[in-house]
Amino acid sequence: MTGNGRQPSEAENRKFANDVSAAPATIVGGMLVYGGAGWLLARWLHLSALFPIGLVFGLVLAGYLVYARYGR
Amino acid sequence: MSAPHVLAKDFEAPGLWLFQWKPLFHIGSFAVAKPMVLSLLVMVIVVGFFWAAFAKPKLVPRGVQNLGEVAYIFVRDEMGRPFLGKDTEKWLRLLVPLFFFVWIGNLMSVIPVAQFPVNSRIAFPMVLAVLIYLTFWVVGVKNQGFFGLLKNSTMPPDLPAALYLIVVPIEFVSVFFIRPFTHAVRLFANMFAGHILIALFATVGFHFLWEKVTPQGFGVGVLGVVLTIAMTAFELFIQAVQAYVFTLLAAFYISAGLHADH
Numbered sequence: 001m002t003g004n005g006r007q008p009s010e011a012e013n014r015k016f017a018n019d020v021s022a023a024p025a026t027i028v029g030g031m032l033v034y035g036g037a038g039w040l041l042a043r044w045l046h047l048s049a050l051f052p053i054g055l056v057f058g059l060v061l062a063g064y065l066v067y068a069r070y071g072r
Numbered sequence: 073m074s075a076p077h078v079l080a081k082d083f084e085a086p087g088l089w090l091f092q093w094k095p096l097f098h099i100g101s102f103a104v105a106k107p108m109v110l111s112l113l114v115m116v117i118v119v120g121f122f123w124a125a126f127a128k129p130k131l132v133p134r135g136v137q138n139l140g141e142v143a144y145i146f147v148r149d150e151m152g153r154p155f156l157g158k159d160t161e162k163w164l165r166l167l168v169p170l171f172f173f174v175w176i177g178n179l180m181s182v183i184p185v186a187q188f189p190v191n192s193r194i195a196f197p198m199v200l201a202v203l204i205y206l207t208f209w210v211v212g213v214k215n216q217g218f219f220g221l222l223k224n225s226t227m228p229p230d231l232p233a234a235l236y237l238i239v240v241p242i243e244f245v246s247v248f249f250i251r252p253f254t255h256a257v258r259l260f261a262n263m264f265a266g267h268i269l270i271a272l273f274a275t276v277g278f279h280f281l282w283e284k285v286t287p288q289g290f291g292v293g294v295l296g297v298v299l300t301i302a303m304t305a306f307e308l309f310i311q312a313v314q315a316y317v318f319t320l321l322a323a324f325y326i327s328a329g330l331h332a333d334h
Contacts, residue, residue, distance in 0.1 A: 010157040014331070017155065017324045022246065025254065029246030061238050068235065069228060 023066045030062025031055055083279050086271040091192060091264070110180050111190045118172045147171050151319045155327040163326060166207070167319055170200065174259065175315035181267055182304055182311075189311070192263040194256065197318075201256035204322045212329035224332035255321055262314045266307045273299040 008016070038054015041047070095103035125140025133141055147168045152160035174197075177190035191197050212221040226243040227236060273296045280286070280293030 008154075010153075010155060010327075013154040014324065014327060017320075018328075021321065021324070025246035025250045026242055028250055029242040029244075032250070033241045033245050058242075062242055065235070065239060065242065068231060 023070060026066055026069075027059065027062045030058040030065065032058070034058025034061065082284055083276070086268065086275050090267065090271055106188060107190055107193045107196070110186055110188060111177060111196060113186075114173060114176045114180065114190060117176055118169055121172075122169070143172070144168055147319065151316065151323050154320075155323045156330070159327075159330060163323065167323055170322060171315055171319040174200065174318050175312060178263055178311035178315060179308075181263065181270070181307060189263040189267050191259050191314075192267050194260040197256040197259040200318070201252045204255065204325055205252040208325045208329040210329075211326060215330050216332060220332070221329070225328070251325070255318070255325070259314050259318050262310055266303075266310055270300060270303050270307060273297075273303055 034057050035051065035055035038057070039051045041054070042050040093105035093107060095105050096109065097104055121136070122140060125136045125143075129137060144164065148160055148164055151171065152164055152167055156163055174191060177196065179189075180186040181189035181192075209221075212225075216224055222244075225247045226240045228239065228243070231239060276296030277293050277300055278296075280289040280296060285293075
């Protein structure tokens with residue numbers, strides 16, 4: 001994982017596993033949370049457009065989050 | 073009708089019925105079907121093997137104990153230690169049987185007469201994933217406290233403060249709800265799809281080389297047989313990989329309960 005011939009430590013392994021397993025879960029989580037909020041608002045306000053807006057908003061936020069946490 | 077349509081007129085592809093089993097017998101009102109019998113058989117095999125290997129351990133291992141030690145060390149070094157470090161030994165009594173239960177359950181797919189991957193019924197991986205999820209909770213609350221676990225799992229360090237407002241709900245959903253779900257579905261879906269593929273190619277071979285032999289269909293049948301063999305080899309590989317991934321993630325989730333994610 002590190003590529004310099006040294007055994008990676010547990011903390012590094014955990015971080016690696018967290019990064020690769022958490023990134024997709026974060027994307028799905030973002031769409032679920034904000035898509036869900038959009039869906040509820042859409043039903044409440046009778047504005048069906050809020051559901052797709054929430055979905056896209058959650059996707060963009062989660063994408064930014066993955067970048068902020070793992071991309072730098 | 074074009075040629076392929078005439079050729080495949082009577083061909084019926086295998087579908088979901090592959091996974092639906094009639095009860096073999098009843099215990100009271102409790103119906104027992106083939107997948108359940110297979111999973112019990114897998115349990116007997118795993119327990120029997122490790123019993124034979126370690127019931128009377130010798131300092132210098134011989135015979136089946138050698139094999140048992142290789143199996144144990146493999147799980148310890150490849151799946152346990154990368155995440156659990158010095159805590160590994162304690163958790164191996166869960167991880168070793170977990171790996172072999174999943175792997176041999178998957179292996180049932182290619183064993184004649186059995187020929188059904190136990191984990192292609194989602195209930196089996198679901199139970200295992202829930203077991204790991206509950207372990208994560210118990211270990212997490214014990215080591216980090218209830219609120220410590222919530223905070224450490226949903227608030228990654230080193231983020232701008234304003235970002236936490238949007239991070240926390242997303243992380244909460246992904247750690248506490250999506251995680252156990254993907255853990256189970258990953259194993260289930262791989263076994264399900266693999267079983268359908270093998271069954272499809274085998275049915276093609278059987279149909280065109282046995283049930284309805286025609287000059288035009290002969291090549292299709294041969295292709296079906298060749299692909300059945302190739303897919304079986306590929307499935308053997310996937311079965312081991314999925315058991316490995318399932319156990320590796322189990323070790324990772326437990327370690328996330330033991331320590332804060334930093």
